Amino acid sequence: MKTQTGRRRSGLRWRKLDTELTLLSLPTTVWYILFCFLPMFGIVIAFKDFKIYGGFLSNVWNSKWIGLKNFDFLFKSHDAWIVTRNTLGYNLLFIVLGIVVPVALAIAIGQLHSKRAAKVYQTMMFLPYFLSWVVVSAVVWAFLSFDKGIVNQLLVQMGKDPVNWYMEPAYWPYFLIFMNLWKGVGYGMVVYLATIAGIDGSYYEAAVIDGASKWQQVRYITLPLMKLVIVMMFILAVGRIFYSDFGLFFQVPRDSNSLYNVTTTIDVLVYKQLKTATVGMASASAFLQSALGCATILLANWIVRRTDPDSAMM
Amino acid sequence: MAAGPKEWTGAERFNRIGTGPNILLNVLFFLLALSCLVPVLVVLSTSLSSEASIRESGYHLIPTAFSGDAYHYISKQGSMILRALAVSLIVTVSGTAIGIVLTATMGYALSRDQYKLKGLLTWIVFIPMVFNGGLVSSYYINANFLGLKNTLWALILPLAVSSFNVIICKTFFKSTIPDGLIESAEIDGAGQFRIFFSIVMPISLPLIATIGLFLCFGYWNDWFQSMLYIDDQKLYSLQALLNSLMSNVDALAKNASSMGVSYAALVATMPKESARMAVAIIIVVPVAFAYPFFQKYFISGLTVGAVKG
Numbered sequence: 170m171k172t173q174t175g176r177r178r179s180g181l182r183w184r185k186l187d188t189e190l191t192l193l194s195l196p197t198t199v200w201y202i203l204f205c206f207l208p209m210f211g212i213v214i215a216f217k218d219f220k221i222y223g224g225f226l227s228n229v230w231n232s233k234w235i236g237l238k239n240f241d242f243l244f245k246s247h248d249a250w251i252v253t254r255n256t257l258g259y260n261l262l263f264i265v266l267g268i269v270v271p272v273a274l275a276i277a278i279g280q281l282h283s284k285r286a287a288k289v290y291q292t293m294m295f296l297p298y299f300l301s302w303v304v305v306s307a308v309v310w311a312f313l314s315f316d317k318g319i320v321n322q323l324l325v326q327m328g329k330d331p332v333n334w335y336m337e338p339a340y341w342p343y344f345l346i347f348m349n350l351w352k353g354v355g356y357g358m359v360v361y362l363a364t365i366a367g368i369d370g371s372y373y374e375a376a377v378i379d380g381a382s383k384w385q386q387v388r389y390i391t392l393p394l395m396k397l398v399i400v401m402m403f404i405l406a407v408g409r410i411f412y413s414d415f416g417l418f419f420q421v422p423r424d425s426n427s428l429y430n431v432t433t434t435i436d437v438l439v440y441k442q443l444k445t446a447t448v449g450m451a452s453a454s455a456f457l458q459s460a461l462g463c464a465t466i467l468l469a470n471w472i473v474r475r476t477d478p479d480s481a482m483m
Numbered sequence: 484m485a486a487g488p489k490e491w492t493g494a495e496r497f498n499r500i501g502t503g504p505n506i507l508l509n510v511l512f513f514l515l516a517l518s519c520l521v522p523v524l525v526v527l528s529t530s531l532s533s534e535a536s537i538r539e540s541g542y543h544l545i546p547t548a549f550s551g552d553a554y555h556y557i558s559k560q561g562s563m564i565l566r567a568l569a570v571s572l573i574v575t576v577s578g579t580a581i582g583i584v585l586t587a588t589m590g591y592a593l594s595r596d597q598y599k600l601k602g603l604l605t606w607i608v609f610i611p612m613v614f615n616g617g618l619v620s621s622y623y624i625n626a627n628f629l630g631l632k633n634t635l636w637a638l639i640l641p642l643a644v645s646s647f648n649v650i651i652c653k654t655f656f657k658s659t660i661p662d663g664l665i666e667s668a669e670i671d672g673a674g675q676f677r678i679f680f681s682i683v684m685p686i687s688l689p690l691i692a693t694i695g696l697f698l699c700f701g702y703w704n705d706w707f708q709s710m711l712y713i714d715d716q717k718l719y720s721l722q723a724l725l726n727s728l729m730s731n732v733d734a735l736a737k738n739a740s741s742m743g744v745s746y747a748a749l750v751a752t753m754p755k756e757s758a759r760m761a762v763a764i765i766i767v768v769p770v771a772f773a774y775p776f777f778q779k780y781f782i783s784g785l786t787v788g789a790v791k792g
Contacts, residue, residue: 183599185674186595186597186598186669186675187598187599187600189674189675189676190591190592190595190598190600190675191592191600192676193588193591193592193675193676193679194588194589194591194592194593194604196584196585196588197585197586197588197589197644197649198589198604198607200585200640200643200644201607201608201611201644202607203624203629204621204624204625204640204641204644205610205611205615205616206607206610206611207616207624207628208615208616208617208620208621208624209614209615209616209620210616211616211620211621211623211624212616212617212620214619214620214623215619226628274512274515277508277511277512278508278512280499280500280504280505280508281505281508281509281512282499282500282505283509286509286512287512289516290512290513290515290516292775292778293516293517293519293520294512294515294516294519295774295778296519296520296523296771296774297519299700299704299770299771299774300523300704300767300770301704301705301706301722301766302706303706303722303725303726303729304526304722304725304763304766304767306729307526307725307729307759307760307763308522308523308525308526308763309522310729311522311525311526311529311542311760312522312525312542314541314542316541317537317541317542317756318541318542319525319541319542319543319544321541322540322541322542322543351518351519355519359781359782363782373498374498377497377498383498383500386498415707416706416707420706420726423729423730424730436618439617439618439619440618443618443619443622448619451618451619452617452619452620455616455617455618455619455620456617458617459614459615459616459617462614462615463613463614466612466613467613
């Protein structure tokens, strides 16, 4: 009753409360306009012959409309196919492995007899998540450097020839997949361990009394109860399938040209085009990424809402 | 938030795996944990090796010849590195503070049902989660239009707010702060600013700590903004410095040559390889020692994110 009258009264006129809340949220609103909404309008440069010098707004306004010419250039270049293949291919692998491995490890670590040991292992495996890709790149360099790297030292000790790792594209899909898992597995485990910790222990007690084996408990209790979180993580990852982890693909291979075909993703291409001032193609690629990214997020959310309305984001 | 494994209760003891599998699993996790630690130890060991031993025999897990040259060099001549450390600290501290204020104020406004612009602001926060202008457009807005190029603001402002954090804040305020508390303060004549700063923020300290930690680690570990907007070496953060050292290890000598020593002499004598890895260690050490203590805040933040996106 009280809230009803409150709502009716507040529906009528602008109050002091509204002014104050507007002032309170004003800096953040300005931030959103400057850093999120202006770039959304700036996206029109994908359809223009944009030149970099001079004032930004007057340039955007004055530069010539050239329709889809930027996109034409993009698709005529061989890059478009390679980067799309790399982005989608790696992401699909990352999504599958990024669920299977942390889920399996989270279940396994819960079985250890010593809880203290489990906590120590888990904390140590969380460390890579807190390292920046620049640091990780230095770490990888210590292992793969041609003349000083640890891997080549071991190869030489075993009587084999050292390999120039940063020139050999064949190995890099495996390296990238490994590094992605190495950095992300601790994060994934934390999320899934929290879910497992929330499962009521009486389920397992009942299962033990009925003579269920460990495998059966995992198969019929743990996994079904983790389903919701797993699906959520899956959908979130699918929604970002056109985006890649720029640091992984740019820093870890150290921008080596020999590795271009296996390490260049959409984000890397856009960055390189931006830095080499081929703005037309860069803005076209960025536009496509934003548009396709938006479509996949909406699609992913639509699928969630169809299957489980409660976990939909919007 | 009990995210870690809990203690075994009586009934659960019957449900433990056998000793054999337990040993196997322990070995597995020991190796996995080691694989996460060893790479960092290699970097540490390199930073503590003498330059000559690195040149001769490369990087090692245990230094073949111990030497504190790199750290000695940094403390004596590494004005560039100390400067980068200062930039990193300034950006991290001010960025975290600005980020917390911007995020929490918006979260609070959105949490008030009576607020008339709530619908509009909800859209303003929501739309960027689905659609963005992309890198190229953002770059030109920030660099040319807002004039952030080669300023510290370029490292701070673009990362200050994320819609995700705003929504976490809104949900937290709505679910933990009783309506009656705010209403009674309003009846007593308190304005919204007063309510926000002296009631809402103090109650929400655990949440503020969580978001602050995410921002803090985010700013400390950021190198991408520097790569985009910073050309001036004086404004390099530690991450940006390490990034430039990775492609050109001699860059360390550039700045020091102004101090009386000739550039060529310095390039020849300074401990380059180990100093580079020492920069990495300066970045990693605070993080590696901090995160085990803050882990539980991270875990609560991550799980809020996973459960309600």
